[in-house]
Amino acid sequence: MTSSPEKSAAKSADPVDSLVLHATDNHVSWITLNRPEALNAITPDQRERLIQHLSHASCDPGVRAVVITATGRGFCAGADLRGGPPTGGPQAGGPQAGEQVAGEQVAGERVAGEQVAGEQVAGERVAGDVARMIRLGAQRLIGAVLDCEKPVIAAVNGTAAGLGAHLALACDLVLAADSAKFIEVFVRRGLVPDGGGAYLLPRLIGPQRTKELMFFGDALTAADAARLGLVNRVVPADDLEKTARDWAERLATGPTRALALTKQLVNASLDTDRTTAFAAEAAAQEINMTTTDANEGVAAFTERRTPHYRGR
Structure with missing residues (x-):
């Protein structure tokens, strides 16, 4: 998805700004994941930038609604920690050396450069590292969406897998292109769902449906996601940006x-x-x-x- 806010986003010396595009238009904060070659898998630095944008949206009176979307054919393939810990170091508030990715895989193709759980990035893993990594990483991101004081719309342009699916489902409203898919990919790697999935999904579709998705890890089409109640509306891919803009600007004129x-x-x-x-x-x-x-x-x-x- 390529939106006009992306084109108008100011250039910055920070390379992360090219990977998480941001612009404010008509009181709407547009946050766009921009790593299409990796299906927009999220690195620690990108995660921190997403959290920062959501925090700023909460306290900026000039922002009255938020849209999270992405470029290319994928919305977000999950966590990609190939870049190591956040560049801000230990004070950045995120996971540190020893982080591991949940082995996200979409349509049978591993995201370039990712590492599977069990492969260490640096140092020796000790008890508590994984829990700390999840708590300070994926859970902080999902919490930032849930706690944002402005309504947040997900405009899901393609596959949303693992943490990417939970990022979309944490939003207040979910729009999906008819080509989008949602995948609870964790079971494919022998992993427990993280990023708040076991909290979010039962509240959206009940425990049985949640277990079906998480036990089997099958891809869920946008139409089926809407039928289950995970998506508010499915639209043709070419109409996704316009629909997201219409909804967001309507919210931005509200109380x-x-x-x-x-x-x-x-x-x-x-x-x-x-x-x-x-x-x-x-x-x-x-x-x-x-x-x-x-x-x-x-x-x-x-x-x-x-x-x-x-x-x-």
């Missing part, structure tokens, strides 16, 4: 703080009891009623006009 609070309530609802959920709902409405947009929405209703939200 931004109300959407953020709504996202928090829905995401938390399956992890709590009714009493706690009702209390959270009441508190969220109390907070929301202090915003300019809430006052505008009520005023527009009583005055029988279309509201004009400012994201405040």
